[in-house]
Amino acid sequence: MPEPTASAAVxxxxxxxxxxxxxxxxxxxxxxxDILLAGWAGSVAAMSLINTVPxxxxxxAALLRTSVRRVGVSVGSAMTAGYTAxxxxxxxxxxxxxxxxxxxxxxxxxxxxxxxLIERIGAGQGAKP
Numbered sequence: 812m813p814e815p816t817a818s819a820a821v822x823x824x825x826x827x828x829x830x831x832x833x834x835x836x837x838x839x840x841x842x843x844x845d846i847l848l849a850g851w852a853g854s855v856a857a858m859s860l861i862n863t864v865p866x867x868x869x870x871x872a873a874l875l876r877t878s879v880r881r882v883g884v885s886v887g888s889a890m891t892a893g894y895t896a897x898x899x900x901x902x903x904x905x906x907x908x909x910x911x912x913x914x915x916x917x918x919x920x921x922x923x924x925x926x927x928l929i930e931r932i933g934a935g936q937g938a939k940p
Contacts (some may be wrong), residue, residue, distance in 0.1 A: 854922070864881045896917050
């Protein structure tokens with residue numbers, strides 16, 4: 812008869828690997844918290860290194876507008892990375908081990924690539940069926 816603690820340890824170790832999906836009001840968003848965090852970190856890195864959201868310190872109102880805009884950019888980049896990183900992994904056949912790196916890159920480039928993509932698709936230059 813196996814030890815009861817051995818099976819509990821295996822169950823605990825197996826459950827630590829699974830990443831829970833985020834839910835709002837009881838509905839699953841289909842987003843993984845680790846990928847969202849990596850996308851958010853990429854957006855913060857892009858804002859600090861590439862200056863994707865230039866700052867203005869003329870007055871307190873301008874500083875507040877810039878801060879709110881930066882929060883919006885970081886949340887938008889994290890959401891973009893959260894939804895598109897698993898899709899990129901699936902399409903390109905990448906292993907799951909590079910998911911966080913892909914999410915970081917998507918989060919860092921989201922505010923530069925998305926306007927270009929929207930303009931291209933909106934101008935009728937997108938993918939044709």
